[in-house]
Amino acid sequence: MASVQINNLRKEYPNGVVALHDVSLTVEDGEFYVLVGPSGCGKSTLLRMIAGLEEITSGDILIDGVRINDVPPKDRDVAMVFQNYALYPHMTVFGNMSFALKHRKIPKDEIRQRVEAAAEILELGEYLDRKPRALSGGQRQRVAVGRAMVRDPNVFLFDEPLSNLDAKLRLQMRVEISRLHKKLKTTMIYVTHDQIEAMTMGTRIVVLKSGIVQQVDTPHNLYKNPANQFVAGFIGSPAMNFFEGALDDEQTFVSPGLKCKLPESIALLFGDLPGRRGVVGVRPEHIYDPAEAGNKDVASEIGVTIDVVEPVGADAYIYFYIGDSYCCMRVGADTEHRPGDPIQVCFDAGEIKLFHPDTGDAVTSA
Ligand code: ADP
Numbered sequence: 624m625a626s627v628q629i630n631n632l633r634k635e636y637p638n639g640v641v642a643l644h645d646v647s648l649t650v651e652d653g654e655f656y657v658l659v660g661p662s663g664c665g666k667s668t669l670l671r672m673i674a675g676l677e678e679i680t681s682g683d684i685l686i687d688g689v690r691i692n693d694v695p696p697k698d699r700d701v702a703m704v705f706q707n708y709a710l711y712p713h714m715t716v717f718g719n720m721s722f723a724l725k726h727r728k729i730p731k732d733e734i735r736q737r738v739e740a741a742a743e744i745l746e747l748g749e750y751l752d753r754k755p756r757a758l759s760g761g762q763r764q765r766v767a768v769g770r771a772m773v774r775d776p777n778v779f780l781f782d783e784p785l786s787n788l789d790a791k792l793r794l795q796m797r798v799e800i801s802r803l804h805k806k807l808k809t810t811m812i813y814v815t816h817d818q819i820e821a822m823t824m825g826t827r828i829v830v831l832k833s834g835i836v837q838q839v840d841t842p843h844n845l846y847k848n849p850a851n852q853f854v855a856g857f858i859g860s861p862a863m864n865f866f867e868g869a870l871d872d873e874q875t876f877v878s879p880g881l882k883c884k885l886p887e888s889i890a891l892l893f894g895d896l897p898g899r900r901g902v903v904g905v906r907p908e909h910i911y912d913p914a915e916a917g918n919k920d921v922a923s924e925i926g927v928t929i930d931v932v933e934p935v936g937a938d939a940y941i942y943f944y945i946g947d948s949y950c951c952m953r954v955g956a957d958t959e960h961r962p963g964d965p966i967q968v969c970f971d972a973g974e975i976k977l978f979h980p981d982t983g984d985a986v987t988s989a
């Protein structure tokens with residue numbers, strides 16, 4: 624068990640690409656810490672630097688308070704599970720899981736004990752004599768996790784370990800890894816580009832963009848209180864709808880195709896914005912058919928024409944344009960709306976977000 628501290632970390636590759644700019648983070652002992660962001664944002668680079676697989680341009684990495692910048696990877700007491708977790712095909716599950724330990728000249732009895740303990744937790748006990756080709760995809764992935772577990776590391780590093788699995792298996796492994804974390808209580812740092820994976824697994828999540836930390840928070844707070852428009856758009860599926868416009872003298876937000884009376888609490892915030900301009904954000908689940916909004920406090924009704932209706936099991940997503948903004952609204956699966964139908968929609972006034980028109984930072988009253 625260990626904490627990981629990252630201070631002012633910078634990574635510039637020899638070709639001049641700056642993958643990380645001045646990143647500072649603290650991973651507490653026992654946390655399930657997720658690094659999430661779009662492809663190329665620097666998350667793998669950061670993980671590989673913690674593992675010691677990538678040189679540090681400047682800044683420090685500390686594990687349990689000890690600076691490890693110059694400690695070779697094998698002495699860092701971290702174990703990494705990769706996306707391409709190639710197992711040795713000619714070795715059994717036992718052989719694969721024990722390989723690193725044999726290399727470290729750990730006594731045979733202890734190796735057997737560690738492999739069997741990990742296999743039991745991962746429900747691989749009856750497969751120890753099998754070769755990888757005789758295992759399912761999920762079992763192979765578990766062997767890859769087991770290979771890291773037997774090393775009994777202070778920190779587990781996962782680099783997109785589920786991206787090669789099909790959707791159903793990914794879901795199952797997501798639950799298994801979360802369960803494993805609860806059981807082992809070891810610090811885990813997990814990289815993914817998939818915000819749903821991040822939201823369901825992480826105790827805390829770091830959102831990265833272009834090598835810069837955007838927000839570090841719990842899944843709930845990232846969703847409820849995004850620090851900026853990027854986080855608001857990245858977390859949540861389907862994504863938040865955005866409207867660029869300005870507040871007129873009547874406290875009405877005007878954007879192409881949209882005139883919407885905003886609640887007083889949001890309208891007041893425009894006072895500090897240049898030219899009373901701003902970006903209003905509303906999640907698909909906070910747009911309603913006025914008839915179904917119940918006693919929600921709603922902003923003015925807007926007439927739209929449905930473009931697409933997408934049933935997704937328990938819900939359906941209805942897409943339409945408001946001005947230039949292509950919007951999504953979440954409704955119940957039993958909706959009778961069809962493409963081409965004109966409908967009225969309204970926003971849940973209490974859930975409207977506001978962002979700075981130039982910086983994208985969230986504008987709040989707090
Ligand atoms: P992510 O894991 O978020 O997809 P990476 O950490 O792999 O992103 O990459 C971050 C940035 O650094 C990208 O622009 C990528 O092209 C660049 N990069 C990654 N590895 C190297 C390398 N070995 N040499 C040069 N540039 C690299």
